[in-house]
Amino acid sequence: MKKKIILFVLLLSGLxxxxxxxxxxxxxxxxxxxxxxxxxxxxxxxxxxxxRYNITRHEFKGPEMKNSYRLLLVMDGFYSKTLNKEMTISAVLSDGTVIEARKIIEDDGFFDGACTLKIKDPKALLEANIDKVIVHADKEVVYTLSEQNKAIFKKNLNNIIIAK
Structure with a gap:
């Protein structure tokens, strides 16, 4: 019984x-x-x-100004030597939508691993899941998301949307 309690406590702390x-x-x-x-x-x-990621919302005063949302993606240890001067990072959603950004490669020819995607419709992103993120460079690198990370991402996005 003690082992089960300890295991349960460790599981909760991990979550x-x-x-x-x-x-x-x-x-x-x-x-x-x-x-x-x-x-x-x-x-x-x-x-x-x-x-890894961060979500940012800029809220502008005034009726003519809209909120802007950005998703910063950081790829750990990703320093790819590319053949061209830019690369594309795509977030593929479960409904087939693709959010894309082009990244200009630094003068040394390496991609530093960080990219910002503009989120045009954050509520639609709440409805759909990001299934995978693809980095198009000299080779394609595909990041597939787990169900747990998708759920946490949605909670974080929702918290950014409703923040006051």
Whole structure:
């Protein structure tokens, strides 16, 4: 019985480590732009093995200004020598939608492993799952997401959307 309790406590603590992040809020000096982002001061959230992320929302004052959402992807240890001067990073959603960004390669010819994707419709991203992230370079690198990471991503995205 004691072994089962210890195992249960360890399982719960493991889930807490991978749980959703807090949302940090900051406002610029003029007070017209608020920024909401995941707390990555300790560590980035994990999307897949070797792929971490942060979500940021910029909220602009005024009726004509819309919120902008960005998904920062960081690939651990990804320093690919590429043949061209740019590469494409794609997030493939379960409904077939592809969110894409082009990254200009640094002067030394290496990709540093970080890329920002613009999220045009965050509510649609809540409805669909990101199934995989593909880095198109000299070879394609595919990151496949687990169900647990998809659920945590959705919670984090929702927290960014509703943050005040």
């Amino acid at each position: 807490q480590i991978n749980a959703q992040a807090k949302v940090l809020k900051s406002v610029n000096e003029a007070g017209d732009v608020a920024t909401f982002e995941l707390d990555c001061t300790v560590k980035f959230q994990t999307l897949a093995k070797g792929l």
